[in-house]
Amino acid sequence: MTNSERLSTFWPISGSLLLMTLLLSACGYHLRGTVELPKELNAVYLQGESSELHDQFAKSMESSSGKLLSSQDKAGIVIRFFDEKMNRRVLSLSARGRANDFELDYRVEYEFATAGNAILMPRQAIEVKREYFNDQQDIIAKDNEETVIRNEIYQQAVRTIINRARLVLEAHAK
Numbered sequence: 001m002t003n004s005e006r007l008s009t010f011w012p013i014s015g016s017l018l019l020m021t022l023l024l025s026a027c028g029y030h031l032r033g034t035v036e037l038p039k040e041l042n043a044v045y046l047q048g049e050s051s052e053l054h055d056q057f058a059k060s061m062e063s064s065s066g067k068l069l070s071s072q073d074k075a076g077i078v079i080r081f082f083d084e085k086m087n088r089r090v091l092s093l094s095a096r097g098r099a100n101d102f103e104l105d106y107r108v109e110y111e112f113a114t115a116g117n118a119i120l121m122p123r124q125a126i127e128v129k130r131e132y133f134n135d136q137q138d139i140i141a142k143d144n145e146e147t148v149i150r151n152e153i154y155q156q157a158v159r160t161i162i163n164r165a166r167l168v169l170e171a172h173a174k
Contacts, residue, residue, distance in 0.1 A: 040076030040169050041162065042066045045115070048081040053108070056154040060162065075115045077165055082123065084108040086150065091131060104130045104146070106153045110161060112168055121168045126160055128153045 046057060046068060058068055072078045091101035107127045112120040130149050
């Protein structure tokens with residue numbers, strides 16, 4: 001194959017790839033977990049959260065070019081958490097009396113405030129539930145599965161809180 005033949009096949013392929021990339025970016029496509037944050041959500045102070053929720057918030061803020069602050073003085077928004085609970089209950093038992101199905105139930109109350117302690121949104125609750133099958137033959141894998149499910153629950157809670165914060169901040173800006 002000569003150089004001119006290589007070039008004649010290279011340009012249409014590279015042009016198509018460039019066109020597809022431009023079209024994807026033009027339609028608003030972005031990776032899951034990355035969120036365009038309003039100015040106030042670029043600097044967030046969390047108060048009263050568990051370490052697991054804090055870790056998920058940190059990951060979400062990092063992927064969205066925001067940051068968690070260690071003091072509320074310069075925060076665009078303060079998120080206060082109350083009564084955070086993760087419960088696990090048995091849904092069904094096997095003939096031998098062992099748990100077949102579990103339900104994880106996560107509940108947290110939170111409110112939004114300004115750095116000056118003015119309430120932007122009074123307390124609201126989020127509740128996230130997940131069920132999973134407990135295979136008695138593969139106990140170690142099921143423990144890992146529960147850890148993954150717990151992380152997904154925290155991720156969903158963080159996404160919900162960030163979306164509500166965005167709506168509250170947009171309403172207060174008007």
